[in-house]
Amino acid sequence: MSDVDTRPGAILKNNLWTSNPIFMQVLGICSALAVTNLLTNTAIMTIGVTLVTGFSSMTVSLLKGFMPRKVRMMVQTLIIAFYVIIVDIALKAYLPEISRNLGPYVGLIITNCIIMGRAEAFAQSNGPVISFWDGVTSGLGYMGVLMLIAFVRELLGFGTLFGFQILPESFIPWTIMVVPPSAFFLLGFVIWAGKSAMNRKGAPA
């Protein structure tokens, strides 16, 4: 991983666009399907993922000098689980309604491949501050795509945005947008559009 550009600006561009975790690396897809039918839930969920990715990358980076290689992954999972449980407790205490809506998906942030991916690929070999930045920007790249999908799904599935009625009452909601398979179609479009845009610029796809 020595050839990775570790300047903050380059990391930002990389994580938001050229190697976006969702549409370039195709990671974290399960939650992209499960929690994207309402913008509010998606926003809270992706903020949670962003914070967990940032802080666990930072912690992995801080502990990397003390970590025996053979238990590296175990310790990473432990760190990630720690932050996810903190997020879960915070939601239960301060946003009970959203915690109820998200149900088991908060706990399942632990299994989001993006977090461990960043811990392994970046935090293991870089300093804590830049690892935190790398984790946060990866989370933002994930958030961008999920919010886009949630925007389309909530608008067409319920006729609302963030719970506010946008489309007229006469609009007939598309039930398909509410159920998970629609996210597959939208995700396909996002990957298609993203890669096409990149190819046009001549970047390696």
Place this chain on the structure above:
Amino acid sequence: MNKQSTLYTIVFIFIVSFSFVFLLSMTNQVTIERVELNQIIARQRAVLASMGVDVSDPGRIQEEFDRVFADENAGLFARRGDDRVIYAMEFVGAGLWGPIAGFIAVADDFDTMVGIEFVDDNETPGLGGRINEPWFKEQFQGLNISNGRITVSVMEPADPSAGRVDGVTGATRTSDAIEAIVNAKLSAFRSEETREQFRDLLESGGDA
């Protein structure tokens, strides 16, 4: 010191696990009261909502609930309204994917339903999950239940005087489940034993 040795690994894992779990337990201790309070309020809100009380202001829920006589063990609740007493009962029944839980409220003549509120369900989002939408729940307000049962109908139009409400299109099995769950509770409401419990609850009144 050899960082790859078994002893170092064990000690390292022990220290790391201990510190993280310690921090977690502390966070949990700090917030536990708040979490429990949230759960109690969510439950009280659902009981009041089934009784047709306005629960849009979260700050007033506990105050309103103080006027409810509750037997938490039996899941029975009673509240003196302006002109009548309203009885509510907790229910859990089989839905399509998992249990559906909530509260059903009837007026003291046991012939009129006051309302229904769901607290937990695993129905398909956008299909069976629409039982949580206001239009579905509002159908139960003032529903005639003098013949002891309701119908959640997918085919026939709704008719409140005959105890018939509209089902959810595309969620026939959820609609059937709601019908079965509500009817089971309505027959419980009609049993002399339950009515006795409700009368005792109102008379005791001590814990309300």
